[in-house]
Amino acid sequence: MAFHAHIGVLAFPFGSHAAPLLTLVRRLAAASSSDIIFSFFNTEKSNCAIFSGQEFDNIKAYDVWDGTPEGEAFSGSHFEAMQLFLDATPGNFEKAMKEAESESGVKISCLLTDAFLWFACDMAEERRVPWVALWTSSSCSLSAHMYTDQIWSMMRSTGVAERKEKTLSFVPGMSSVRFSDLPGEILPEKSESPLAIMIYKMVQKLPKSTAVVLNSFEEIDPLITTDLKSKFRNFLNIHLSILSGDPSILSEDSGQECLSWLEKQRHASVVYISFGTVTTPQPEELAALAEVLETGEFPFLWSMKDNAKKLLPEGFLNRTSKFGMIVSWAPQLKVLENPSVGIFMTHCGWNSVSESISCGVPMICRPFLGDQSSNSRMVEAVWKIGVRIEGGVFTKKGTIEALHYIMSNETGKAIRENVNKLKQKAENAVKLDGSSTKNFKALLELLKSSRGV
Ligand code: U2F
Numbered sequence: 001m002a003f004h005a006h007i008g009v010l011a012f013p014f015g016s017h018a019a020p021l022l023t024l025v026r027r028l029a030a031a032s033s034s035d036i037i038f039s040f041f042n043t044e045k046s047n048c049a050i051f052s053g054q055e056f057d058n059i060k061a062y063d064v065w066d067g068t069p070e071g072e073a074f075s076g077s078h079f080e081a082m083q084l085f086l087d088a089t090p091g092n093f094e095k096a097m098k099e100a101e102s103e104s105g106v107k108i109s110c111l112l113t114d115a116f117l118w119f120a121c122d123m124a125e126e127r128r129v130p131w132v133a134l135w136t137s138s139s140c141s142l143s144a145h146m147y148t149d150q151i152w153s154m155m156r157s158t159g160v161a162e163r164k165e166k167t168l169s170f171v172p173g174m175s176s177v178r179f180s181d182l183p184g185e186i187l188p189e190k191s192e193s194p195l196a197i198m199i200y201k202m203v204q205k206l207p208k209s210t211a212v213v214l215n216s217f218e219e220i221d222p223l224i225t226t227d228l229k230s231k232f233r234n235f236l237n238i239h240l241s242i243l244s245g246d247p248s249i250l251s252e253d254s255g256q257e258c259l260s261w262l263e264k265q266r267h268a269s270v271v272y273i274s275f276g277t278v279t280t281p282q283p284e285e286l287a288a289l290a291e292v293l294e295t296g297e298f299p300f301l302w303s304m305k306d307n308a309k310k311l312l313p314e315g316f317l318n319r320t321s322k323f324g325m326i327v328s329w330a331p332q333l334k335v336l337e338n339p340s341v342g343i344f345m346t347h348c349g350w351n352s353v354s355e356s357i358s359c360g361v362p363m364i365c366r367p368f369l370g371d372q373s374s375n376s377r378m379v380e381a382v383w384k385i386g387v388r389i390e391g392g393v394f395t396k397k398g399t400i401e402a403l404h405y406i407m408s409n410e411t412g413k414a415i416r417e418n419v420n421k422l423k424q425k426a427e428n429a430v431k432l433d434g435s436s437t438k439n440f441k442a443l444l445e446l447l448k449s450s451r452g453v
Contacts, residue, residue: 005036006100090120110210132212220425365387367392
């Protein structure tokens with residue numbers, strides 16, 4: 001069979017970047033006839049985690065070098081791994097792309113990449129093919145990055161003391177976001193970090209892309225959406241969260257166990273806790289949170305990495321086993337969909353926020369890094385669908401207050417109503433005539449019409 005389009009998909013193999021990219025590709029592959037093939041380039045480790053041994057029609061995974069010198073076993077931190085990988089780009093991708101072209105006999109006709117991989121712009125120009133970039137976080141964080149130069153010049157003219165509370169009043173849709181909520185990578189102090197350099201280069205390249213795709217829905221931030229549409233040739237919000245939280249990563253038993261446990265709990269009584277794939281609170285914060293759950297006997301389901309369990313107070317697991325459960329990985333979307341879940345305690349990674357909205361669950365926010373503070377600010381001050389933990393870290397007092405605030409019939413009522421309204425908007429966006437569906441079709445047409453030269 002003669003294929004017309006060959007899409008080279010380039011993943012960023014850290015945090016929850018590669019999984020939503022694969023979700024998008026799986027949806028595109030399922031919706032296109034078999035005249036499109038997708039070659040998915042990613043590190044071996046990340047490919048193993050997200051494909052989990054499964055094969056999908058018209059998608060072929062290729063492993064790229066992660067940058068670890070041959071013969072050495074990597075034992076460094078998350079950020080060191082990222083640096084090694086970035087040093088290996090773009091050569092590692094180029095090598096695997098050549099292999100995919102020679103295997104399939106079809107030239108790559110379009111690059112669909114994580115937006116972080118800014119050099120894909122140059123690769124696409126050289127190959128004279130379109131570049132489609134997926135921004136895996138929120139529109140507010142993308143917007144903040146797009147205004148980096150203006151933010152810097154504003155910061156230079158503002159005293160350090162005033163900076164904290166100053167808002168981004170000059171950015172459409174962001175007037176409630178304060179300078180102190182911005183991703184650290186935007187701040188001049190951090191501008192030399194590898195992540196900041198990569199994102200700044202991305203900001204310069206994105207307007208040249210054929211399309212920027214975002215895992216969200218337009219109606220969540222109409223002003224930001226309109227502004228970003230004016231900055232890019234195509235700005236396509238596609239709401240993937242309804243389909244993400246990839247169950248393939250989960251062993252069936254662990255998933256089933258916590259879902260069965262949830263079935264036995266009272267309506268909206270359970271606090272679901274997860275801080276994503278990268279972050280873990282400090283031991284003193286974990287201790288404060290654990291103490292509040294234990295003394296208040298709040299039913300809880302806590303997704304906690306195995307290596308963090310040793311940081312819990314001694315005996316906590318035994319003492320709370322009647323009303324709480326800890327798992328090393330939960331089927332998050334299914335958990336949030338369960339009617340017994342009343343609150344999501346989250347770090348505000350974009351996938352988590354988006355999934356919580358899709359399921360109509362209010363949030364208690366404890367952001368750590370990157371986009372998480374601005375996401376949390378939008379949750380609390382703009383969408384009004386959750387609260388940020390007082391002082392930014394878990395203390396006994398702040399945690400109890402946040403839980404009571406949302407659980408109370410009076411104060412939590414508006415928050416629950418707001419999150420349900422937003423959930424409805426998300427559902428409308430994925431209906432047949434919804435904005436997300438239209439954007440998805442536009443993307444599919446763009447890919448189908450690409451031709452390698
Ligand atoms: C980075 O975010 P994280 O990977 O830390 O967090 P999320 O964006 O919230 O994504 C976590 C995903 O993992 C799933 C969950 C989300 O889809 O459903 N999951 C699960 O299924 N079970 C579990 O027990 C725990 C998680 C970064 F740190 C953030 O700042 C960015 O916003 C994000 C996206 O770019 O990437």
